[in-house]
Amino acid sequence: MAKSSAKEADPSLGFLTRRDTEVKLPRPTRVKNKSPAPIQITAEQILREARERQEAEIRPPKQKITDYTELADYRLRKRKEFEDLIRRARWNTSIWVKYAQWEESQKDFPRARSIWERALEVDYRNHTLWLKYAEVEMKNKFVNHARNIWDRAVTLLPRVDQLWYKYIHMEEMLGNVAGARQIFERWMDWQPDQQGWLSYIKFELRYGEIDRARAVYERFVACHPRVAVWIKFAKFEMKNGEIARSRGCYERAVEILADDEEAEQLFVAFAEFEERCKETERARCIYKYALDHIPKGRAEDLYRKYVAFEKQYGDREEIEDAIVGKRRFQYEDEVRKNPLNYDHWFDYIRLEESVGNKNMIREVYERAISNVPPAEEKRYWQRYIYLWINYALYEELEAEDVDRTQEVYRECLKLIPHKKFSFAKIWLMAAQFEIRQKNLQAARKILGNAIGMAPKDKIFKKYIEIELQLGNINRVRTLYEKYLEWSPTNCYAWTKFAELEASLNETERARAIFELAISQDALDMPELLWKAYIDFEISKGEIERVRELYERLLQRTKHLKVWISYAKFEASAIAEETESGDVSLSNTEESKLQRSRGVFERAFEYFRTNEPELKEERAMLLDDWLSVENSFGSVGDVSIVKKKLPRKVKRKRPVTSEDGTNVGYEEYIDYIFPDEEVASKLKILEAAYKWKKQKTDTDE
Numbered sequence: 001m002a003k004s005s006a007k008e009a010d011p012s013l014g015f016l017t018r019r020d021t022e023v024k025l026p027r028p029t030r031v032k033n034k035s036p037a038p039i040q041i042t043a044e045q046i047l048r049e050a051r052e053r054q055e056a057e058i059r060p061p062k063q064k065i066t067d068y069t070e071l072a073d074y075r076l077r078k079r080k081e082f083e084d085l086i087r088r089a090r091w092n093t094s095i096w097v098k099y100a101q102w103e104e105s106q107k108d109f110p111r112a113r114s115i116w117e118r119a120l121e122v123d124y125r126n127h128t129l130w131l132k133y134a135e136v137e138m139k140n141k142f143v144n145h146a147r148n149i150w151d152r153a154v155t156l157l158p159r160v161d162q163l164w165y166k167y168i169h170m171e172e173m174l175g176n177v178a179g180a181r182q183i184f185e186r187w188m189d190w191q192p193d194q195q196g197w198l199s200y201i202k203f204e205l206r207y208g209e210i211d212r213a214r215a216v217y218e219r220f221v222a223c224h225p226r227v228a229v230w231i232k233f234a235k236f237e238m239k240n241g242e243i244a245r246s247r248g249c250y251e252r253a254v255e256i257l258a259d260d261e262e263a264e265q266l267f268v269a270f271a272e273f274e275e276r277c278k279e280t281e282r283a284r285c286i287y288k289y290a291l292d293h294i295p296k297g298r299a300e301d302l303y304r305k306y307v308a309f310e311k312q313y314g315d316r317e318e319i320e321d322a323i324v325g326k327r328r329f330q331y332e333d334e335v336r337k338n339p340l341n342y343d344h345w346f347d348y349i350r351l352e353e354s355v356g357n358k359n360m361i362r363e364v365y366e367r368a369i370s371n372v373p374p375a376e377e378k379r380y381w382q383r384y385i386y387l388w389i390n391y392a393l394y395e396e397l398e399a400e401d402v403d404r405t406q407e408v409y410r411e412c413l414k415l416i417p418h419k420k421f422s423f424a425k426i427w428l429m430a431a432q433f434e435i436r437q438k439n440l441q442a443a444r445k446i447l448g449n450a451i452g453m454a455p456k457d458k459i460f461k462k463y464i465e466i467e468l469q470l471g472n473i474n475r476v477r478t479l480y481e482k483y484l485e486w487s488p489t490n491c492y493a494w495t496k497f498a499e500l501e502a503s504l505n506e507t508e509r510a511r512a513i514f515e516l517a518i519s520q521d522a523l524d525m526p527e528l529l530w531k532a533y534i535d536f537e538i539s540k541g542e543i544e545r546v547r548e549l550y551e552r553l554l555q556r557t558k559h560l561k562v563w564i565s566y567a568k569f570e571a572s573a574i575a576e577e578t579e580s581g582d583v584s585l586s587n588t589e590e591s592k593l594q595r596s597r598g599v600f601e602r603a604f605e606y607f608r609t610n611e612p613e614l615k616e617e618r619a620m621l622l623d624d625w626l627s628v629e630n631s632f633g634s635v636g637d638v639s640i641v642k643k644k645l646p647r648k649v650k651r652k653r654p655v656t657s658e659d660g661t662n663v664g665y666e667e668y669i670d671y672i673f674p675d676e677e678v679a680s681k682l683k684i685l686e687a688a689y690k691w692k693k694q695k696t697d698t699d700e
Contacts, residue, residue, distance in 0.1 A: 082098070093119070097119075100132075104140070109140065116133040125156075127157055154183075161193075161195070161196060164196070172203075184200045187200075197224070217232075217233045228262070231265070250266070250270040254266065254267075258293060264302045271306075275309065275313075300333075328351060342371075346387075348364055349390065365391045372415070381416070381421070385412075385426065389425070392429065413426060418453045422450075422456070427459055428459065431463075443466070447462075447463045447466075460479060477500075480496070484497070498513040498533075514532070517533075518552075527561075558611075560621060567625070570599055597625075604621060604625075618673070643674065646674075649671075650667055650669060651669075652665040
């Protein structure tokens with residue numbers, strides 16, 4: 001360790017110390033003045049000055065060869081350089097090409113061929129080598145050598161079209177048409193792409209060989225049976241004036257490619273061909289045949305061409321048919337994109353109904369109803385169910401097919417998941433259809449199934465209405481019983497049931513139904529039921545029963561309307577007793593005052609003591625009381641009411657937002673009653689008396 005350290009420290013031994021090997025970086029200088037220089041120098045100026053100061057390029061001197069010995073030395077040196085490069089980069093094609101081209105420049109063609117052959121041994125799949133090799137031979141007019149190279153190239157690389165094109169071009173430039181044709185035949189045996197066949201056809205046409213070109217086209221369509229190829233074949237025949245042959249090409253193409261994805265282009269081209277030949281009926285038949293066989297999603301251009309054709313050659317009906325066809329295509333595209341958008345189906349059905357083709361209408365209806373909503377939720381079915389309704393109405397009213405209408409209703413009712421939701425409209429329409437067919441038993445069966453599977457108010461009401469029209473009272477009673485078993489809180493059903501019995505003069509039955517109804521624990525609209533019961537008793541002249549009902553109603557609710565209705569009833573009831581002549585006029589007036597005022601006084605006292613915060617209701621009660629007193633004329637005493645009337649005062653109260661902050665004030669009407677004013681004054685006097693007494697005690 002000591003020796004090694006000594007060596008590191010001793011520079012005479014040939015070693016450098018760590019300090020000597022360290023790179024000393026210049027100390028960064030601090031910029032003292034960061035303000036912009038008075039003269040700005042751009043990057044362009046710097047580059048221009050650098051270019052001006054650049055020294056001239058140093059090129060090696062040109063070597064002039066004066067005798068054969070120097071030439072041999074030059075060639076030897078150059079070949080050695082190329083050979084050295086080849087040994088280092090054997091797979092570099094550019095080196096081989098440069099080497100061969102240099103030998104060519106030296107007019108040493110055997111050596112150049114040797115280099116090309118050596119390059120092909122390295123990479124014979126590189127068609128660039130073959131092309132440049134053959135071009136060298138052709139440029140120097142070694143035709144047989146060039147033919148030999150082309151022949152070998154197309155044999156080894158038959159899928160490289162450029163080799164075939166160059167080979168054929170050479171023979172054609174030499175005037176060897178038969179040889180070029182023979183090369184084309186060799187090429188066609190490999191079944192090239194369409195451009196190769198088209199080149200062969202153009203070759204034959206250049207020399208006026210129409211029959212040969214037609215034969216090539218026949219082989220072409222057999223090799224590539226595509227729409228574009230057949231159209232080119234037909235146009236070739238048309239160009240040469242062979243109309244029958246051209247039509248034959250189109251007909252053969254239709255037989256072969258009617259189901260192809262590009263069949264639309266074929267039919268359009270065929271129709272345009274017939275149109276150019278003035279065969280408008282043929283063209284129309286082609287368009288219609290195509291529209292019937294091509295899927296709507298691929299017939300956009302076809303529809304557009306057909307509409308333009310009919311506008312040019314058709315009459316009014318045919319133009320309308322073409323326009324309908326175009327709209328049909330649009331609807332087909334829309335329902336294909338979103339089959340669950342039922343509005344598009346309605347528009348499509350409306351279009352077909354305007355045309356009037358029953359088979360097409362039924363087909364569209366069947367396709368539409370096959371798109372069942374994905375979820376069993378009523379909101380998804382509400383639009384869908386109208387497809388079935390329209391279908392049934394069409395079969396009944398337009399097609400007048402009773403059996404199909406029954407089948408539509410049956411399938412629709414079978415499809416709806418009645419355990420989760422149902423549609424009363426469908427049940428009722430199916431039943432009404434059976435009634436129109438005078439099949440009452442079937443209608444009752446449908447409505448009975450509806451009540452059993454999916455009872456609804458509409459179904460009960462309509463079923464009861466039908467049986468009432470038929471006069472089947474026992475069935476109506478049974479239906480009302482089932483109705484109330486299903487919905488015991490339905491005041492409408494209780495009221496209508498009682499009204500039915502009342503219309504049949506079954507007073508006790510009606511009264512029993514009303515009693516049973518008001519005894520229910522829960523009712524949806526009890527005020528309507530009580531009003532109907534009271535009106536029923538009034539119509540029967542049972543005044544005491546009415547009073548009893550009002551008293552029972554007041555035990556349940558002390559609503560303002562109940563008090564007012566009770567008081568007004570008492571006034572009207574007294575009037576009826578007066579007309580009947582049971583009591584004298586003076587007694588009637590006294591009773592009128594006592595009973596009507598008694599109800600109002602009870603109501604006023606109730607609101608004053610039990611509901612003092614309901615000031616507005618108390619004021620409304622006094623207004624009605626005053627109007628009743630006025631209605632009695634001279635008998636009434638309005639002063640009793642006026643001394644109770646409140647004084648209206650405008651006040652302000654704070655308005656708070658949802659988070660409890662004060663957002664302002666609002667005005668409201670407050671009612672101050674006379675008894676409240678007296679009480680407030682007494683409170684003020686009492687407070688003043690206490691204050692004075694407290695002050696006197698303090699002074700003593």
